[in-house]
Amino acid sequence: MTPTVNLKSALPWLIVFALAALLPLFVSNRYALDVAVNVMIWTMLAYALNVMLGYAGILQLALAGFFGIGAYTVGILTLKAGWSFWLAWPAGVALCAFLGLLLGLVAFRTVGNTFAIFTLGVGVIITEVINKWDALTGGNDGLNGIAAPKLGSLDFGRGSAFFYLALVTLGVVVYLVARVRSSMFGRSLIAIQGSEDLARTLGINVYTHKLRVMMLSTALAGLAGGLYAVYIGFMGAAITGPAQTFVVLLYLLVGGVGTLAGPLIGTALMFVLGEQLKNVGDYQFIVFGPLLVLIVMFAPGGLAGLWNRTMFARRKPATPREMPDAGV
Template sequence: MNARALPTGWPWLLVLLLAAVVPLFVKSGYVFDVAINVMIFAIAAYGMNVMLGYAGLLPLAHAGFFGIGAYAVGILTLKAHWSFWLAWPAGVAICAGLGLLLGLVAFRTRDDVFAIFTLGVGVIITQVINKWDALTGGNDGLNGLAAPTLGGLSLGKPGNFYELALLALALTIFLVARVRSSLFGRSLIAIRGGEDLARSAGINVYTHKLRVMMLSTALAGLAGGLYAVYVGFLGSAITGPATTFTILLYLLVGGVGTLAGPLLGTLIIRLLQQSIQGLQDYQYIVFGPLLVLLVLFFPAGLSGLWARLRPARPARVKEVKGAGV
């Protein structure tokens, strides 16, 4: 297999293999709960990262698409009696299609106007979910979402659902890594550097932005579908701006535009949230100053800090036969 097909090589494979055998040694439901939530929201963070980190576009409707993916799975399984294994990809496809429709309008704006426009769309999504009682349950939400089964095996058990979430995360990392190393990913980075310059290089900016919007919203829907059946209850609060800004916080802490950043930032912040559960109403008072310090001193996040601390590899010098010293 081509080494480029693997996300940054063997360290990622080692991490994923070690994570896969965790259920053999860990039996704590609390540990599984934290790990599953980290993986679900890391997938959503990767979705935001392909927009913000690669294309330089800030999608503030991200939680709305997370919620659409979750509600799609909830509605299709509860009301249409679909299997989760059909409802989940359907939710991803719905999010990608709605992302395309949003992009057709939103990409006629640029920079701050784009961010404000998508923030407004996110608020509209929350209001629609909150008010459409017949479909979404409105303020009461959707209750009783059943855990999926696979060949008679219930994935409701924490260890089994952990493996499903890990597989989804691994596929997400693989996909994002391939996008980053592809011509499409390099074109997105060129767009981030300047749309006019990218156009002059022959890049179809509008088409590339539509494609990355679809990828971003699809990953948000992928995470949302997992969240729906894991939690078993859905309310409109998960679609609001607070969830979007929390995912953005994960990126800023981990490192925007990096491959490890979304997972690292989600892990760190979720662990901090668990450690200060008694101060949940005041957690952003704690996170606020920390985020300011991070942006001031480590603007590339923890992944950027690691890159700075890691010793540079010495350049290889090819030996030339017969060359003097």
């Protein structure tokens, strides 16, 4: 059955994106727009993590590495091969999807914590390869001078053009993830998360579904990475490390794992809060730590999950089976 768009559920998203589109018209502060663009890019990576962890219950800790692969692919192809960004960007996404398939073919032969540890090791290897392959990636010096994309006479390096490019890309990601969640594939992933053995008895090919969601997740990571590379204009290996994956995991936990709005809410809140606390350095974790503890204690489903439970409590008692597909 082809998933359909629920207009009632889509209306809040249309309002949010419409209001976001008005932001450059009323906010001339370059810093505020820069924060907004970064929030949108990191939100895409949070969605990449959410389709695996939230829908299939799989914690993949090499995601920032694929973000880096997508970014470096765009940087290398545009700087060294003379490709247009509009060709290099999908090439980076395709490469990440293919490498995600290769990773899945090996990693899904492990189970439980072993899988997470294995992917963590892969993430470290990706960072080390990027850091040591001087001839291709620039090594410790990174890639400098990655140009902003152009489309005819439209230069995305000027004004608010890049803001709208990021907004449209985020809209596509949200739409794609929503379609996946409401599709038979998405429901099969939720069944796999509940019990792989039960999913197999229902005729679900667990291994194939895991490979597909791995490819989707790494492709979304590469999509975000390619956009990040041309926005920043520089790429270094540090941004590809497992530490960045854990930061995005924090965003997701705060927003709500398995929810549609959670990645956006969590990333926006935590990134903006991090910007406000940037001057205090590592002391910002004095704020982040207790905040995460409070979220886990009083809103284990994240802020979006808390909203869902509140709305369901007003209407009718919610059952565990209803919660994954409800609300935001």
